[in-house]
Amino acid sequence: MISSEKIPNNVNLKSDRRLQRALERWQPRFVDWWKEMGPAGFQDTHRVYLRTAIGADSKGWAHFDYVRMPEYRWGIFLAEPEKDRTIGFGDFEGDEVWQEVPGEFRNPLRRLIVTQGDTEPASVEQQRLLGSSCPSMYDLRNLFQVNVEEGRHLWAMVYLLHSYFGRDGRDEGDALLERRSGNEDKPRILTTFNEPVTNWLDFYMFTMFTDRDGKYQLLALAESAFDPLSRTTRFMLTEEAHHMFVGETGIARIVSRTCEMLKEMDGVSEDVRSKGGIDLPTIQKYLNRWFSLSLDLFGGEVSSNAANYFANGLKGRVKEEKYDDHKETDSVYSMEQVRDGRVVSEEVPMRNALNEVHRDAYIGDCEKGLARWNRVLEKHGFSDRLYLPHRRFNRQTGLYAEHPFDPWGKLLTDDDWKARSDEWLPSESDRKYINSLQVEAVFEPGRMANWIGPPRRGINGRPIDFEYVRVEE
Ligand code: BYC
Numbered sequence: 175m176i177s178s179e180k181i182p183n184n185v186n187l188k189s190d191r192r193l194q195r196a197l198e199r200w201q202p203r204f205v206d207w208w209k210e211m212g213p214a215g216f217q218d219t220h221r222v223y224l225r226t227a228i229g230a231d232s233k234g235w236a237h238f239d240y241v242r243m244p245e246y247r248w249g250i251f252l253a254e255p256e257k258d259r260t261i262g263f264g265d266f267e268g269d270e271v272w273q274e275v276p277g278e279f280r281n282p283l284r285r286l287i288v289t290q291g292d293t294e295p296a297s298v299e300q301q302r303l304l305g306s307s308c309p310s311m312y313d314l315r316n317l318f319q320v321n322v323e324e325g326r327h328l329w330a331m332v333y334l335l336h337s338y339f340g341r342d343g344r345d346e347g348d349a350l351l352e353r354r355s356g357n358e359d360k361p362r363i364l365t366t367f368n369e370p371v372t373n374w375l376d377f378y379m380f381t382m383f384t385d386r387d388g389k390y391q392l393l394a395l396a397e398s399a400f401d402p403l404s405r406t407t408r409f410m411l412t413e414e415a416h417h418m419f420v421g422e423t424g425i426a427r428i429v430s431r432t433c434e435m436l437k438e439m440d441g442v443s444e445d446v447r448s449k450g451g452i453d454l455p456t457i458q459k460y461l462n463r464w465f466s467l468s469l470d471l472f473g474g475e476v477s478s479n480a481a482n483y484f485a486n487g488l489k490g491r492v493k494e495e496k497y498d499d500h501k502e503t504d505s506v507y508s509m510e511q512v513r514d515g516r517v518v519s520e521e522v523p524m525r526n527a528l529n530e531v532h533r534d535a536y537i538g539d540c541e542k543g544l545a546r547w548n549r550v551l552e553k554h555g556f557s558d559r560l561y562l563p564h565r566r567f568n569r570q571t572g573l574y575a576e577h578p579f580d581p582w583g584k585l586l587t588d589d590d591w592k593a594r595s596d597e598w599l600p601s602e603s604d605r606k607y608i609n610s611l612q613v614e615a616v617f618e619p620g621r622m623a624n625w626i627g628p629p630r631r632g633i634n635g636r637p638i639d640f641e642y643v644r645v646e647e
């Protein structure tokens with residue numbers, strides 16, 4: 175469905191004039207925000223080979239063309255309604271899903287939607303300076319693809335706020351454009367979305383690990399009894415896959431290039447930095463940083479918020495249908511807690527442990543990605559391996575934030591931590607080194623920066639040396 179309307183959509187926006195007008199008032203504010211806080215440079219001077227959703231069906235969601243970023247057609251697309259859908263979990267299991275917001279759940283639902291919405295523009299802000307140091311034209315295009323789609327995800331949440339939350343929803347829609355990642359006075363809501371993303375190693379780790387939190391949160395919201403939220407998030411998930419692909423393959427390409435350099439040195443030295451490469455210990459440190467920061471996004475291990483969301487049908491578990499018990503009123507979860515300087519296991523009611531249940535599923539998914547990176551090392555004949563640090567390592571929120579732990583989960587003293595944290599997390603000098611490799615954009619079709627290998631294939635069947643970003647005539 176190619177739409178000539180100002181706001182492309184599959185929600186029959188023109189039938190609701192009030193809503194349409196409200197969104198058309200928000201649209202120029204969004205574009206102003208995009209121009210101010212979206213990708214620096216490349217905006218009016220370049221056209222980018224981008225995927226745009228013009229419909230929610232299999233044909234419509236991936237339409238490729240050259241576009242100027244500020245003219246990208248951010249639209250509102252919901253997955254098709256599921257016939258006779260019923261609530262899949264919690265105290266209202268089996269009831270019909272809601273097409274409107276029940277009064278008693280208005281606040282928590284709005285809060286979930288605002289929190290989800292806030293991460294989308296935050297990530298664009300975090301990544302805004304990366305274009306000028308891109309390792310290839312292909313990567314530059316992928317960065318911008320991720321950015322415009324995060325912009326669309328913001329649209330998705332603002333649509334829900336405007337449609338279902340009246341005046342408050344419109345105010346929240348405005349506030350989403352006012353907070354700024356990393357700003358002391360008006361920061362973004364969740365911790366990780368205020369952390370700086372200063373180079374492409376950060377970026378690939380962010381899209382590998384932080385976008386993957388997005389996948390898991392969206393899967394949990396897709397179970398919601400509030401059907402419009404479920405349908406919106408289901409469609410967002412189709413776009414999310416590419417974001418994680420960019421991260422996973424980005425790191426795999428770096429690992430591959432590092433292996434090549436090590437082989438060229440033929441055991442004489444292991445210092446790939448002398449060849450302008452990125453050494454495995456530094457890759458591991460960036461992995462440690464973004465994995466632990468992303469674990470924080472699941473919330474506290476023991477959470478009454480999570481229990482209430484579940485009881486009330488607002489937020490379920492990933493693939494809820496795979497569980498036998500959809501109520502979890504009597505079940506328990508065995509949680510590791512720190513008591514008198516020791517880690518011990520204690521049972522907590524399952525409903526209160528759901529953030530940890532999500533974290534378990536997420537960690538399992540990350541491990542699969544790690545295995546693919548390690549296969550690259552194996553194929554090149556190296557015995558070194560990358561690993562996920564323990565979930566207690568370097569946490570800023572939840573039970574384990576109160577004590578320092580090493581990457582294997584062992585409790586440390588504060589002095590130990592101070593003395594050793596530079597072994598496990600990127601130090602100032604690591605960051606300086608990585609930034610020194612990335613001072614200018616590689617802007618020539620098919621060419622790659624020295625520290626990264628080429629991708630296996632191009633985008634949408636195009637060759638790797640396709641002109642993915644074009645200077646405006
Ligand atoms: N930072 O009961 P608790 C994505 C707050 S990423 C700051 O432990 P709860 C994307 C919490 O709000 C997916 N504050 O946690 C990725 C609460 O505040 P109150 C984003 C935090 O509420 C890449 C208090 O601490 N989507 O899409 O069960 C690029 C105690 O909370 C944090 C969502 O997050 C934190 N890390 O769960 C682009 C889904 N953690 O009540 C996009 C919506 C907790 O004391 N959000 N707090 O004032 C949620 O489902 C939940 O809010 C959370 C937290 C999972 C985040």
Ligand code: FE
Pocket residue numbers: 294323324327388
């Ligand atoms: Fe997103």
Ligand code: FE
Pocket residue numbers: 324385388414417
């Ligand atoms: Fe994403």
